[in-house]
Amino acid sequence: MADIWQQTLNWQPNSQQQSQFQHLYELILQGNQKLNLTRITEPEEFWEKHLWDSLRGVAQLLGDSSQSPNGKKISLIDIGTGAGFPGIPVAIAVRESTITLLDSTQKKMQFIQQILPELGLNNVTTITGRVEEIGQNHKYREQYDVALIRAVGNASACAEYALPLIEKGGLAIIYRGNWSTDETTALASAVKQLGGVIEHIEQFTTPLTHSIRHCLYLKKVANTPVKFPRAVGIPSHKPL
Numbered sequence: 001m002a003d004i005w006q007q008t009l010n011w012q013p014n015s016q017q018q019s020q021f022q023h024l025y026e027l028i029l030q031g032n033q034k035l036n037l038t039r040i041t042e043p044e045e046f047w048e049k050h051l052w053d054s055l056r057g058v059a060q061l062l063g064d065s066s067q068s069p070n071g072k073k074i075s076l077i078d079i080g081t082g083a084g085f086p087g088i089p090v091a092i093a094v095r096e097s098t099i100t101l102l103d104s105t106q107k108k109m110q111f112i113q114q115i116l117p118e119l120g121l122n123n124v125t126t127i128t129g130r131v132e133e134i135g136q137n138h139k140y141r142e143q144y145d146v147a148l149i150r151a152v153g154n155a156s157a158c159a160e161y162a163l164p165l166i167e168k169g170g171l172a173i174i175y176r177g178n179w180s181t182d183e184t185t186a187l188a189s190a191v192k193q194l195g196g197v198i199e200h201i202e203q204f205t206t207p208l209t210h211s212i213r214h215c216l217y218l219k220k221v222a223n224t225p226v227k228f229p230r231a232v233g234i235p236s237h238k239p240l
């Protein structure tokens with residue numbers, strides 16, 4: 001896949017990163033025998049939907065020195081990481097970063113904690129918990145440069161989960177399938193209440209199956225009011 005990486009993301013994994021991707025694939029297949037981690041198990045589908053898609057959202061960080069404006073390593077959080085996507089491929093590809101993987105499902109997080117040393121990843125930490133509670137905990141609130149969130153509910157809830165966790169000036173990246181201008185209008189009002197703006201929306205086509213995908217890039221421009229995120233379950237059931 002080296003040519004496709006290069007043509008689509010202007011980046012390609014080195015040999016260590018290639019073997020880490022291969023190892024990740026094998027570990028996920030093994031884990032799937034016991035846990036319901038993912039339905040995506042065919043090699044090409046895994047490459048496109050789990051590896052390529054994860055990295056497409058952070059294309060601007062690939063090949064960079066990945067430092068935040070204050071010169072520190074860039075810090076990311078992946079909210080609702082499940083089996084580790086997009087966070088683990090990002091941790092492999094963007095070595096000059098620290099990544100926190102967060103999910104409320106204990107079994108998935110135990111699986112991730114087991115595979116991190118096998119993948120040789122020492123730039124990753126994990127949190128087991130509900131993001132609504134983590135976002136209200138001062139240890140985590142406004143601590144990250146970038147929040148990633150894929151397949152964790154409607155976009156407004158994703159914004160409510162992500163924006164409290166990032167610093168002012170930071171970025172929330174929401175991975176979506178289809179997306180429309182009407183949805184942008186509705187999301188803009190929610191994002192404004194949370195102290196953010198929709199910086200841009202990228203549409204792209206995946207390289208193997210030519211599916212349409214979107215990434216929404218939200219910039220935090222003001223502090224998020226303390227009432228957000230609301231209590232567990234409210235952001236998804238009563239979206240802003």
Ligand code: SAM
Pocket residue numbers: 079080081082083084085086102103104105108129130131132149150151152
């Ligand atoms: N992001 C992964 C991906 O794209 O493959 C997993 C997506 S999976 C459909 C959604 C994950 O979000 C599940 O693992 C679930 O436990 C987690 N999740 C949902 N709501 C959450 C919440 N409020 N706090 C923490 N994790 C949550």
